[in-house]
Structures are given as C-alpha cells and as structure tokens.
Amino acid sequence: MKNIILITKREFLTQVKKRSFILLTLLAPLMIIGFGAVIGLMFKANESHNVIEVVDNSGLFNGQLKSNDKLEYVFVPVADEKSKIKNLKDNESLDGILILPQINSQNFDDLEKNTRLVVNTKIGLDTKQRIISDISNVIKKEKIKQLGIAESQLNNLDKTFELKTINVSEDNKEDSDLAFGVKTGLSLGLMYVTFMFIIIYGVRVMRSVLEEKNNRVVEIIISSVKPFELMMGKILGVTMVALTQFIIWITMSVIGALVLNTGSSSIQKNIPGSNEELSDKLDIAQIATQVSHSLLDLNFPLIIFVFIVFFLLGYIFYSSIYAAIGSAVDNETETQQFTLFAILPLTLGMYGSFSLMNNPDGPLGFWLSIIPFTSPVAMIARIPYGVPAWEIALSIFLLLATTIFMIFLAGKIYRVGILMYGNKATLKELWKWIRS
Numbered sequence: 001m002k003n004i005i006l007i008t009k010r011e012f013l014t015q016v017k018k019r020s021f022i023l024l025t026l027l028a029p030l031m032i033i034g035f036g037a038v039i040g041l042m043f044k045a046n047e048s049h050n051v052i053e054v055v056d057n058s059g060l061f062n063g064q065l066k067s068n069d070k071l072e073y074v075f076v077p078v079a080d081e082k083s084k085i086k087n088l089k090d091n092e093s094l095d096g097i098l099i100l101p102q103i104n105s106q107n108f109d110d111l112e113k114n115t116r117l118v119v120n121t122k123i124g125l126d127t128k129q130r131i132i133s134d135i136s137n138v139i140k141k142e143k144i145k146q147l148g149i150a151e152s153q154l155n156n157l158d159k160t161f162e163l164k165t166i167n168v169s170e171d172n173k174e175d176s177d178l179a180f181g182v183k184t185g186l187s188l189g190l191m192y193v194t195f196m197f198i199i200i201y202g203v204r205v206m207r208s209v210l211e212e213k214n215n216r217v218v219e220i221i222i223s224s225v226k227p228f229e230l231m232m233g234k235i236l237g238v239t240m241v242a243l244t245q246f247i248i249w250i251t252m253s254v255i256g257a258l259v260l261n262t263g264s265s266s267i268q269k270n271i272p273g274s275n276e277e278l279s280d281k282l283d284i285a286q287i288a289t290q291v292s293h294s295l296l297d298l299n300f301p302l303i304i305f306v307f308i309v310f311f312l313l314g315y316i317f318y319s320s321i322y323a324a325i326g327s328a329v330d331n332e333t334e335t336q337q338f339t340l341f342a343i344l345p346l347t348l349g350m351y352g353s354f355s356l357m358n359n360p361d362g363p364l365g366f367w368l369s370i371i372p373f374t375s376p377v378a379m380i381a382r383i384p385y386g387v388p389a390w391e392i393a394l395s396i397f398l399l400l401a402t403t404i405f406m407i408f409l410a411g412k413i414y415r416v417g418i419l420m421y422g423n424k425a426t427l428k429e430l431w432k433w434i435r436s
Helices: 002-016 019-045 078-087 108-114 125-146 151-157 177-214 217-222 227-269 275-297 300-328 332-357 363-370 375-385 389-417 427-435
Strands: 050-056 071-075 096-100 116-119 165-167 173-175
Touching (some): 002 019, 050 078, 071 125, 177 227, 177 332, 177 375, 227 389, 300 375, 300 389, 332 363, 363 375, 363 389, 375 389, 389 427
Parallel strands (some): 050 071
Antiparallel strands (some): 096 116, 165 173
16 A cells, blocks of 8 residues: 555656646636637637628518628619629629519518529528528518507517526525526536546556556566556556646636626626617626526535546546556557547447436436446536435445446456567457456
8 A cells, every 4th residue: 555655646746746737737727718719709700791782572671671790781772673683793892682572462472482682602501591580570570460469469479488497406496597507518517527537647547557568667666566556556646636637626616706706796887888888798797797606506515526526436447447458558559449448438428418408317317327437427417407415325336336346457457468568468368367
C-alpha cells in the first residue's frame, strides 16, 4: 500500500506542477465559453439579409407581410411585374420577386398553385420557410375572418398556455420550463465532460504505460515495486489530477452563479440605452438572473457528490482497461483493436442518455444508470432531474463491485504483459494471462 501511495503522489505532483496543467485548469472554463461564443458568431455570420419585392395581384397581402431583420418585403405595383422580372438578373440589391396571383372566389388552393418566387441568387431554406410561414399566416387570418371572428378574438386564440408543474416528491417545488432547460443544459454538460475526461485521461494512462514499457524503464521500476502497485499508482495519480481540475471548476461555477445572482439587480438599474434597448437588455439580465436562481435551487451537494463518485469509479474502471491495453501491446497502432472495447460501452451510455431529456425516469434511463459499463455517464446525466436514493446506492454498489473486479482482471494482464516484448497480444493470449 505504501508503494501505491508513493507512485500516486509522484504521478499527481508530476502532472499538477506542469505549467500546461495550471493554464488549462484556469483557462478551460473561459475557453469553453469563448468556444460557444465563436460558434454563435459563426452561425450569426452565415445569416443573410434578403430583400424580396412583392407583386400582390390579390391585394390581400399588402401591409400584412411584415419585414424583419433577416427578411425585407418591398411591395411594387402590379404593372411593373414583367419589367422587374426582366431586370432581376442584373439587380444586385434585390434577391427575388414574390408573385402573388389574384384570388378568385376566395379559392386559396389556386393561390398556392400559382404563387411563384423568382430569385437571382440561392435562397436559404430558412428564408424560404419564413416566406411560406408569413404567407400561411395571412391566409389563416383571412379564413378566420370569413368565419366572422374578430381580430381581438383571433389574438386571444393564439395565446399560449403555461402549465405550472409542482413536484410533491421535491417539497412541492415548482418546476418551470426555464428550470427544466437549466437542468437539461447541466445534464448535457456534466455528461459530456465526464465522457471526454474518462477517455482523455484513460488514454493518458495507456500511453504512459506503453512509453515506459518501450523504454524498458519499467524493468527497473518492477525490481522495486509489484506490477499491480505500479498500475494502481498510475491510475490513482492521474485520477487525483482530474479530480483537482473538477473541484476547481465546480468552485468557479458556484461562485459565478452566486455573483450573477446577487449582482443582477444592481446591473439592471445601471443599464444605459433607449427604452427599446433598455427593455431588451433587461430581458437578457432577467433571463440570466432566472438561470442563476434555477442553478442555485438545485441540490448541488448531491449533484457534486454523485458527479465525483461516478467520475472517480468510472475513471478507475475504464483506466484499468486502458492500463491493461497499454501493457499488452508494443505500439500505439496495436492499441486500436482493443480500445474499441473501452470506448463503445461509454459511447453507448452517452448517446443513450440523450433520450433521458424527455423521460429521465424511463426504463432506458434506469438501466443505463444501473449497468456499470454505462452508469458513469448515464447517472450523471440523470442526477440534475432528481434520482431516488436507492437507485443511486444500487448503481454505486454495482459500479464499485465491477470496478474492483476489473482492477483484478487488469492486474492479471498487466503483471504478464508489462514484461512481454515482441509478441502480438490476442484475445486468446489475454485470456491465458487472466487464467494464470
């Protein structure tokens, strides 16, 4: 046990003292936020402002088609239709002409058949769908008017219904749509981080073992410690590195939510701008405040506990597999035939967990969070929504038992494989090592 602690300490201190570790730990949250902002800007940069001239032969749509920041309608006289179409190809300030035919006897089916959009450039699908939606809304209003329904009644028909959800199992706490969205975002974030870190740090263990094996350094180390102690020291050392990063990030996230929550009121009071701009900025500030409130209303002690326990056990479980793979092969090319066995179950758990967003307590969510191969990501994905204590306890017990068993199997492979050179490991060969 003493040797395991020494090796763990050495692996941990070697990693955390690196400048790259410090920079990554402190800058990673900012990099993630920046990455999300860049993606948002990329989508924004690819948007276009389309100008569409409208020739309304029916007279129904004039003033009804409303322009916005992405699509501008310009109504032109019916007499100019042919000349407009003729000059459209050379008109760089115009993207297309919408021809709306005359309506006979309120026959809207003929309107759909004879409506045309003539363009001089490639119109995006979202722009086309927006035009279709705008035309459909005008036709819908006209049909409703023909039924004798007033405009005020029509507006009343379009009002949305907001359903308040009260969960009696959570002390009658009201669960709004925004709170559910916050839980979904937190669930996806925690699940993805766990998935990525198990793979990244697991591969790091495998490469470390493979490098020491190829450099024959391990032969010197084995003379002082047992192979099992060396394997566990490496796994636990890298595990402590990952946990250190997570603890720092969790602390930064909680502090950020608290600062956002307490400072939102003063920020709202000092927002400059016109009334319209002020209203938009206040809406953004209010949404940010509601998000922070929803985050702070969650059972953070339980979420953090489950996150750390399942990440720790899941990482040790899969790192044992990676350590065994690293000891059984002679180069990184040969690792490809074995790493699939480690990646596939974890990937299955992650993609299967996407279905949990619609039904966290469904049968698929239950079994994914109970089976040890998938529970490290599935249980973490479920925990923001609330999971019964007995399910958490059962899942931890099964994952712990399976992890201990996997460490035993990996130790068997590691003990033989770390000193084997030149022989290409096969599944049959690995089975012999396990049985020895």
